Amino acid sequence: MAEMPVAPDEQAELPEGRYSDRELSWLAFNNRVLDLAKDSLRVPLLERAKFLAIFSSNLDEFFMVRVAGLKRRIDAGVAVPSNAGIRPRDLYDAILTRTAELVAEQARVFSEDVRPALEAEGIRILSWRQLAEPEKHRMHQLFSERIFPVLTPLAVDPSHPFPYISGLSINLAVLLRHPVTGGRQFARVKVPAILSRFVALGDGRFVPLEEVIVQHLEEIFSGMQVLTHTTFRVTRNEDLEVEEDDAENILFALEKELLSRKVGRPPVRLEVEDTIDDEMLELLMGELDISEKEVFKLSSPLDLTGLFALTNIDRENLSYPGFLPKTHPDLALGKETSKPADIFTALRKKDVLVQHPYDSFATSVQRLVEQAAADPQVLAIKQTLYRTSGDSPIVDALIEAAMAGKQVLALVEIKARFDEQANIDWARKLEKYGVHVVYGMVGLKTHCKLMLVVRDEPDGLRRYAHLGTGNYNPKTARQYEDMGLLTSNPIITDDVARLFNHLSGMTQETHYRRLLVAPEGIRSGLIANIDREIANRKAGLSARIRIKINSIIDEAIIDALYRASLAGVPVDMWVRGICGLRPGVPGLSENIRVRSILGRFLEHSRIFWFENAGHPSVGIGSSDLMHRNLDRRVEAIVSLTNAGHIAQIDEMFELAFDDATVSWRLHDQVWTPVTTDTEGRPLRDLQEYLIERVSTRRH
Numbered sequence: 001m002a003e004m005p006v007a008p009d010e011q012a013e014l015p016e017g018r019y020s021d022r023e024l025s026w027l028a029f030n031n032r033v034l035d036l037a038k039d040s041l042r043v044p045l046l047e048r049a050k051f052l053a054i055f056s057s058n059l060d061e062f063f064m065v066r067v068a069g070l071k072r073r074i075d076a077g078v079a080v081p082s083n084a085g086i087r088p089r090d091l092y093d094a095i096l097t098r099t100a101e102l103v104a105e106q107a108r109v110f111s112e113d114v115r116p117a118l119e120a121e122g123i124r125i126l127s128w129r130q131l132a133e134p135e136k137h138r139m140h141q142l143f144s145e146r147i148f149p150v151l152t153p154l155a156v157d158p159s160h161p162f163p164y165i166s167g168l169s170i171n172l173a174v175l176l177r178h179p180v181t182g183g184r185q186f187a188r189v190k191v192p193a194i195l196s197r198f199v200a201l202g203d204g205r206f207v208p209l210e211e212v213i214v215q216h217l218e219e220i221f222s223g224m225q226v227l228t229h230t231t232f233r234v235t236r237n238e239d240l241e242v243e244e245d246d247a248e249n250i251l252f253a254l255e256k257e258l259l260s261r262k263v264g265r266p267p268v269r270l271e272v273e274d275t276i277d278d279e280m281l282e283l284l285m286g287e288l289d290i291s292e293k294e295v296f297k298l299s300s301p302l303d304l305t306g307l308f309a310l311t312n313i314d315r316e317n318l319s320y321p322g323f324l325p326k327t328h329p330d331l332a333l334g335k336e337t338s339k340p341a342d343i344f345t346a347l348r349k350k351d352v353l354v355q356h357p358y359d360s361f362a363t364s365v366q367r368l369v370e371q372a373a374a375d376p377q378v379l380a381i382k383q384t385l386y387r388t389s390g391d392s393p394i395v396d397a398l399i400e401a402a403m404a405g406k407q408v409l410a411l412v413e414i415k416a417r418f419d420e421q422a423n424i425d426w427a428r429k430l431e432k433y434g435v436h437v438v439y440g441m442v443g444l445k446t447h448c449k450l451m452l453v454v455r456d457e458p459d460g461l462r463r464y465a466h467l468g469t470g471n472y473n474p475k476t477a478r479q480y481e482d483m484g485l486l487t488s489n490p491i492i493t494d495d496v497a498r499l500f501n502h503l504s505g506m507t508q509e510t511h512y513r514r515l516l517v518a519p520e521g522i523r524s525g526l527i528a529n530i531d532r533e534i535a536n537r538k539a540g541l542s543a544r545i546r547i548k549i550n551s552i553i554d555e556a557i558i559d560a561l562y563r564a565s566l567a568g569v570p571v572d573m574w575v576r577g578i579c580g581l582r583p584g585v586p587g588l589s590e591n592i593r594v595r596s597i598l599g600r601f602l603e604h605s606r607i608f609w610f611e612n613a614g615h616p617s618v619g620i621g622s623s624d625l626m627h628r629n630l631d632r633r634v635e636a637i638v639s640l641t642n643a644g645h646i647a648q649i650d651e652m653f654e655l656a657f658d659d660a661t662v663s664w665r666l667h668d669q670v671w672t673p674v675t676t677d678t679e680g681r682p683l684r685d686l687q688e689y690l691i692e693r694v695s696t697r698r699h
Contacts, residue, residue, distance in 0.1 A: 014588070017085055019083045019553075019555065019580045019581070021083075021084035022578055022580060023082075023095055025578045025579055026062060028669075029578060030102065031102060032596060032664050034052075035673050037051040037106075037114065041676070041682055042662070045117050046310055046313060046315060047320055048114055050307065050308065050310070052304050053306070053308045055102075056305045057305050059099070064167065064168075064235060064237065064238035067269070068235075068236070068266075069237075070095075071092065071237075071268055074089060096293050096294065110304060111299055118310075123205075123206075124204065124206065126205060126206065127207075131201070135201050135207075138201075139212050140216075143213070147216075150194065150195070151189060153188070154188050155185055156185065156186045156188075163188055165188070166190075167235055167236035167265060168234075171191065171232055171233065172190075172213060172217075173188060174188070174229045175187075175228045176221055176226060177224065178225075179224070179225055184227070189220065191210050192209075196309060208306070210231050210301070230277075230280055231272075231273055231302050232270065232271060232272045233271040233302050234267045234269070234270055234288060235269035235271075236267050237266055267290055267294075269296065270288060272297055272298070273302065274299055320600045323695070324695075325358060325694070326359065327359070328363070330346060331363060331367070342371070343367050343371050343464075344375075344464065344488075347486055347488045348488055351485060351486065351488075352364070355483050355648075356470065357477060361477035362474065365451070365468070365472065365484060366394060368451065369381065372397075373397040377456050378456075379454045379456055379461075380407040380452075381406060381407075381451070382408075383451045383472065384449060384503075385413065386446070386471050394473075395429070398435055399430065402433050408435045409435070410435050410436070411438045411439075411504070412437055438504050441503065441634065444633060445628075446503060447633040447635050448621075448622045449466075449468035449471065450468075450636060452493065452497060463490070463496075464486075464487070465485075465486075465487055465492060465496045466486050467492070467621070468484030469621060469622055470482030470484070470605070481603045482605050483605040484620075485620065492514045495514050495515045496515075499512065499636065514639050515639075516621070517634065518629060518630050518633060518635035519630060519635075522629075523631075526560075527556065527557060529610045530545060530561065530610075532610065532612065533610055534564050534567045534569060537567050541614070543568075543569045543613070544570050544571075545610060545611070546572045546574075546607075546653045547573050547625075548652075548656075550576045550604065550606070551575065552575060552581055552624070552625040553625070553627065554626060554627060558580055558581045561573075562581075562588055565588070565590060565591040565592045566588070566591075568591060570593075571593070573593065573595070574597070574603075574656050575595070576596055578626075579596075581594065583667065584666075593657065596664040596665075597661075597664075599662075599686070600688075606620065606621050609650075616646050617639065618645075620637065621636055621637030622637075623637060655684075655689070658684070659674075662674065662682075
């Protein structure tokens with residue numbers, strides 16, 4: 001979907017206040033996650049508990065990065081109003097107010113809905129007083145043998161300052177009294193993260209680890225009187241700030257920055273039990289320099305990310321049905337088996353568009369790199385690695401290829417937030433075995449998903465490529481919905497080869513035939529395509545825009561879509577997360593529809609469709625419509641020309657925007673879940689529909 005120069009449309013005068021705020025829109029997304037935890041009609045019980053955990057995990061990252069960044073800019077006096085026109089301090093207050101509402105609702109859903117439903121199924125998270133005597137005895141023994149040896153109680157007195165509270169750790173605040181002097185003393189006990197948060201008692205019964213520790217405080221602080229205790233949790237600024245002088249120093253700068261995360265990160269949120277007494281709360285707020293509005297009082301247990309532990313319970317009737325991805329028909333060895341065929345032979349016949357997790361990652365993308373590593377005719381493999389799993393077969397295959405004497409280039413993006421240390425470790429391992437490792441480009445993250453294989457064949461060198469929307473991670477490939485193009489098309493593979501040369505520092509390439517590449521070409525290319533749809537509409541030709549992305553906040557593209565709407569072009573936006581665009585506003589966006597789909601898989605693919613007067617211009621790629629993607633990352637979108645692939649994507653959009661499909665619908669700035677028809681019957685779940693279709697697919 002190369003950029004097509006067209007005459008620019010006259011610039012319509014667009015109103016002020018036409019954008020939704022990014023942070024508040026993100027909170028609306030997390031509320032949609034919470035909706036899944038409430039949905040007893042469609043979502044199995046243990047999955048609802050998991051969505052409560054995901055809600056908490058999402059919120060942790062939001063505060064560590066987005067809220068912390070906003071607070072830091074406010075304190076430094078450099079914060080400016082958001083593109084929605086909200087002043088920084090007003091936005092900060094609005095975030096905290098909305099967060100308080102959401103976490104209160106999460107606590108209610110857990111205590112009044114999910115927890116009782118779990119108990120009805122024999123799955124119980126118990127307090128100490130609810131344990132049977134034999135269970136208490138076992139917990140006493142567990143404490144003595146496994147818990148007490150790893151605890152480090154820290155007291156506060158003139159010779160012991162208030163301890164550093166690490167981010168996201170669960171802590172016990174304890175108020176003690178000396179039995180002789182009567183002096184009162186504060187102490188802190190960190191709940192060990194290396195132990196299971198919910199201790200399994202057997203038969204679906206659990207007790208929070210902090211409950212076990214609380215029952216042994218007299219033993220921990222022998223000779224002292226325990227007056228009161230409570231649990232609390234601190235969230236700190238964890239956003240990376242690395243000065244990049246040159247690419248060779250990025251690795252060392254990141255390692256230093258990761259060490260600095262352990263200290264010196266200011267708190268941005270304090271979570272406490274709602275039963276905390278005023279004296280204890282005042283002490284914590286003072287020592288942590290936290291304001292009252294940054295305190296969130298919640299019912300115990302704090303930190304519902306611990307509910308992830310329940311996903312290990314083997315109760316098929318309470319979980320999503322098992323699903324086994326299938327080999328794509330064009331990559332299968334015959335009609336009666338799902339055994340993968342020779343992938344090079346398959347790709348010489350035709351391009352293959354895979355959609356994970358429905359189409360197997362192992363027998364497509366992973367198969368390509370593993371077969372390339374083992375094939376003596378393969379001369380070189382080049383691949384980007386943004387995030388991958390700890391036991392990655394992709395990394396193992398690259399090492400195998402290098403050890404076999406092949407030229408192997410791995411572009412490892414070590415600045416992938418929260419995966420930096422893992423990526424540093426893999427970069428070191430790859431270098432050790434002879435892989436040429438490039439750490440990206442100065443000032444840019446390499447986020448594009450590319451693989452290139454060079455093979456010596458009887459008719460000369462042939463290149464094979466994969467261009468995708470998701471990371472080369474076999475684990476997330478079973479959890480994320482993503483798409484990828486496998487091809488030996490010489491135009492595309494030449495584009496990919498030139499892009500790899502650009503990334504490894506050999507060229508300053510900016511023009512490609514079948515790719516749009518950021519930061520130079522994606523914004524301008526997409527706007528050119530939007531302007532072409534406007535021109536076609538005015539000329540009486542068929543015009544339509546359909547885009548599927550994770551987030552959209554880029555003002556230039558939003559404004560182009562507003563102009564398209566004003567010109568009468570139908571615009572369908574399929575947005576999982578943040579949406580800075582306001583659909584359905586009279587005189588601005590009446591021709592724009594926005595839908596969001598959430599479910600057992602995380603919708604992650606990015607797709608761009610332009611009607612192009614009946615000859616659709618369609619692309620898939622790695623880029624969301626955010627400033628960071630378009631300006632500060634290397635991203636790639638590849639155009640699709642196969643009629644079958646275009647028809648497949650057309651059907652996806654038709655299903656997503658069908659009124660019979662479950663979705664959240666955005667009107668202006670209000671999201672509304674639509675899960676049942678007018679008679680209360682459940683609507684079609686898109687992901688379950690695709691699972692069913694793949695499961696019954698015959699090769």
